Amino acid sequence: MAADSTQQRILDSAEKLFGEHGIAATSLRSIIADADVNIAAIHYHFGSKDELVKEVxxxxxxxxxxxxxxxxxxxxxxxxxxxxxxxxxxxxxxxxxxxxxxxxxxxxxxxxxxxxxxxxxxxxxxxxxxxxxxxxxxxxxxxxxxxxxxxxxxxxxxxxxxxxxxxxxxxxxxxxxxxxxxxxxxxxxxxxxxxxxxxxxxxxxxxxxxxxxxxx
Amino acid sequence: MAADSTQQRILDSAEKLFGEHGIAATSLRSIIADADVNIAAIHYHFGSKDELVKEVxxxxxxxxxxxxxxxxxxxxxxxxxxxxxxxxxxxxxxxxxxxxxxxxxxxxxxxxxxxxxxxxxxxxxxxxxxxxxxxxxxxxxxxxxxxxxxxxxxxxxxxxxxxxxxxxxxxxxxxxxxxxxxxxxxxxxxxxxxxxxxxxxxxxxxxxxxxxxxxx
DNA sequence: GTCTATAGGGGGATAGAC
DNA sequence: GTCTATCCCCCTATAGAC
CATH class of the missing domain: 1.10.357.10 (Tetracycline Repressor, domain 2)
Known part of the structure; x- marks a missing residue:
């Protein structure tokens, strides 16, 4: 289902971790660990960390x-x-x-x-x-x-x-x-x-x- | 004079950069560049980044x-x-x-x-x-x-x-x-x-x- | 007290197989 | 769309000369 798609899980985890530790202090690696996805997926779907922030x-x-x-x-x-x-x-x-x-x-x-x-x-x-x-x-x-x-x-x-x-x-x-x-x-x-x-x-x-x- | 000591300059620069970019996003290297001191001085005087934050x-x-x-x-x-x-x-x-x-x-x-x-x-x-x-x-x-x-x-x-x-x-x-x-x-x-x-x-x-x- | 040099780790991003 | 492997950079911290 769409709510559990890779993009959604990345956004949910990013939102959580950005809020908890701040944007600068949150690494993409910690996000992919929390979302249980691959490191490359984040670049495939969002391009860069900055673009991910905007999406969040x-x-x-x-x-x-x-x-x-x-x-x-x-x-x-x-x-x-x-x-x-x-x-x-x-x-x-x-x-x-x-x-x-x-x-x-x-x-x-x-x-x-x-x-x-x-x-x-x-x-x-x-x-x-x-x-x-x-x-x-x-x-x-x-x-x-x-x-x-x-x-x-x-x-x-x-x-x-x-x-x-x-x-x-x-x-x-x-x-x-x-x-x-x-x-x-x-x-x-x-x-x-x-x-x-x-x-x-x-x-x-x-x-x-x-x-x-x-x-x- | 004491106001221009190495410690003071480090504290001033750290305070400025922490405020501008956040603590996590501020590297010790950017601090020493702004304060015009050596990277080792920061550890000599404060021990670690966390201790520096407390001092600031x-x-x-x-x-x-x-x-x-x-x-x-x-x-x-x-x-x-x-x-x-x-x-x-x-x-x-x-x-x-x-x-x-x-x-x-x-x-x-x-x-x-x-x-x-x-x-x-x-x-x-x-x-x-x-x-x-x-x-x-x-x-x-x-x-x-x-x-x-x-x-x-x-x-x-x-x-x-x-x-x-x-x-x-x-x-x-x-x-x-x-x-x-x-x-x-x-x-x-x-x-x-x-x-x-x-x-x-x-x-x-x-x-x-x-x-x-x-x-x- | 101040420097250089370097260790040792984590970061973002990408290439290329599947 | 998803993976592994890897490049290359910047980071904190420390050792040791001066």
Whole structure:
């Protein structure tokens, strides 16, 4: 079956190992060992390590960004006369990525880890593949936020969108740090509770008046 | 002079290259080329690459965390009867790290980049060196936040501290992405404005009532 | 403390048989 | 499409002269 083809097994193993050890630290030899394929197969199907990296990202990035755009379209259809509530916008934007974190069935956890890594990456090639489609999505959400939070300046909205993305990335990394942070977070929160907590955090942060914090 | 010693030059170059390309992708050979020293010197002074990594982190992590604790002590001395305002707590916590980002004089930018990378790292060794002292600092701030934001549950406060750290990391990475994000942020904000924007974002996020977002 | 030389291993990539 | 065998490079680390 197609899901167990050589290409698929290589992509799955590469995604897992890239996420665990980083791209540079992952050798093609460790990938072929994990995927139980031959070293030559990786060059036959992908040509080079760089091309393999692009394929690993390309396979999943689209599904996250497409889900974000679908969610946004639904909200726009629902709120025709009034601006979409900011909390709904953040829930629509954040859920597809964070939910991937707890989808161990199809290796979502590995990809979540890889995305989190990529967000801290400054390499131009990785940045390019990661942000190419994300930029379009961000501009759409920012345009909608212009209607939902008109009292906040454009540059401030973009700044706060960056803060929100940062909070999201740390949330995505959370399941991967159980060994270390188990005693830092005493109470176990469910996935839904974590997402709602994140949505609230980003929403009030996006909405706040610039001078609000001085009184807090 | 001591600042130009072989060890210092190795540490400076290693910090710069680790931040730019990642630890695994940085060879000792590229470090000695940048530092203009001999390959054997690196082993003579540090023993191995792993030990060098520890030294690179150890040299600067302390100064950030010590500044955070100094700032906290000052606030505690200033607010003896009333709780310290949340905004002051975040400013005290966030400024030492973010300010490092724009201290190109002594390579602070390189280390900021490295720290940002390390925050997305799941490798146990890196996590250990990064969070060993940070944990103590976090617990002190969380303890103070317990007095300043008593209406928020303990687990929610810790969650929101994680979100804030994520926002901080993305802020630290900001100066490194000028090539890509120049057209995403139209208006240039000063370092002080960025920090204040981040402080406001984290403060209102930490303070918010759980049900607040539903109305936004 | 600093150098050269080299050991010893692992890396990506390719040629050519099947 | 998949295999074996191999090329050639770069890597970390060390030995030993100065």
């Amino acid at each position: 990202f390309g396979r999943r990035i689209n599904q996250v960004n497409e889900a974000r755009l679908r969610n946004l379209a639904q909200l726009r259809a629902k709120f025709t006369d009034t601006p979409v509530p900011v909390s709904d916008l953040f829930r629509a934007f954040l859920t597809p990525a964070v939910a991937l974190t707890q989808d161990p069935a199809r290796g979502g956890l590995s990809f979540a880890r890889l995305v989190a890594r990529a967000h801290a990456e400054t390499d131009a090639a990785v940045q390019s593949v990661l942000f190419h489609e994300l930029k379009t999505v961000l501009e759409q959400y920012l345009s909608e936020l212009g209607r939902s939070a008109p009292h906040v300046s454009e540059s401030e909205r973009r700044m706060r969108m960056l803060f929100s993305a940062g909070a999201m990335v740390q949330t995505m990394l959370l399941p991967l740090r159980q060994d270390f942070l188990n005693h830092f977070f005493d109470a176990k929160m469910s996935q839904e509770e974590i997402i709602e907590s994140l949505v609230t955090f980003c929403t009030v942060g996006m909405q706040s008046e610039p001078s609000t914090a001085e009184r807090l | 982190f150890g040299r600067r992590i302390n100064q950030v965390n010590e500044a955070r604790l100094r700032n906290l002590a000052q606030l505690r001395a200033k607010f003896t009867d009333t709780p310290v305002p949340v905004s002051d707590l975040f400013r005290a916590f966030l400024t030492p790290a973010v300010a490092l980002t724009q201290d190109p004089a002594r390579g602070g930018l390189s280390f900021a980049r490295l720290v940002a990378r390390a925050h997305a790292e799941t490798d146990a060794a890196v996590q250990s060196v990064l969070f060993h002292e940070l944990k103590t600092v976090l617990e002190q701030y969380l303890s103070e936040l317990g007095r300043s934001a008593p209406h928020v549950s303990e687990s929610e406060r810790r969650m929101r501290m994680l979100f804030s750290a994520g926002a901080m990391v993305q802020t630290m990475l900001l100066p490194l992405r000028q090539d890509f994000l120049n057209h995403f942020f139209d208006a240039k904000m000063s370092q002080e404005e960025i920090i204040e924007s981040l402080v406001t974002f984290c403060t209102v996020g930490m303070q918010s009532e759980p049900s607040t977002a539903e109305r936004l």
